[in-house]
Amino acid sequence: MPAPAARTVLSFDYGLRRIGVAVGNTLTGTAEALETIAAADGEPDWRAIDRVVAAWRPATIVAGVPYNMAGRDARLTTAALRFADQLVGRYGIEVHRVDERLTSREAEDDLRERRRSGAKAKRVRRGEVDREAARLLLLQWLRAMPAQPRA
Numbered sequence: 001m002p003a004p005a006a007r008t009v010l011s012f013d014y015g016l017r018r019i020g021v022a023v024g025n026t027l028t029g030t031a032e033a034l035e036t037i038a039a040a041d042g043e044p045d046w047r048a049i050d051r052v053v054a055a056w057r058p059a060t061i062v063a064g065v066p067y068n069m070a071g072r073d074a075r076l077t078t079a080a081l082r083f084a085d086q087l088v089g090r091y092g093i094e095v096h097r098v099d100e101r102l103t104s105r106e107a108e109d110d111l112r113e114r115r116r117s118g119a120k121a122k123r124v125r126r127g128e129v130d131r132e133a134a135r136l137l138l139l140q141w142l143r144a145m146p147a148q149p150r151a
Helices: 046-056 077-091 103-117 126-144
Strands: 008-013 018-025 030-040 060-065 094-099
Touching: 008 046, 008 126, 018 046, 018 126, 030 046, 030 126, 046 077, 060 077, 060 126, 077 094, 094 126
Parallel strands: 008 060, 060 094
Antiparallel strands: 008 018, 018 030
């Protein structure tokens, strides 16, 4: 049986001022924080997103959608869903909308812990939190995928 094909996946953690971006691989189940793209009052920098999508040519995109702790719409839910719909329309790529509840807080905590342990020398910056949140979101999605047979 041939080995399953590795697929590249991009992840976006949408925000009104910043959008975190991460890239992952479905075969290895790994994800890496890439960059933070600026947004102006919720309007993404589409040229920057175009550049990332062209560079990585993802098979799939994961878009974070924030919900409150009760699972209902949060302040940014509608805007994040609109962003996910725009990704579909713009690139024609399958977009998975994933609950991003607490990923930014977890990202901030992880980065602060790395700094305390000496693994990270500089203070935690907001853009780093957005990238790391996109990475955690992507890992969450990759772990939820059905196991793929290994060659």
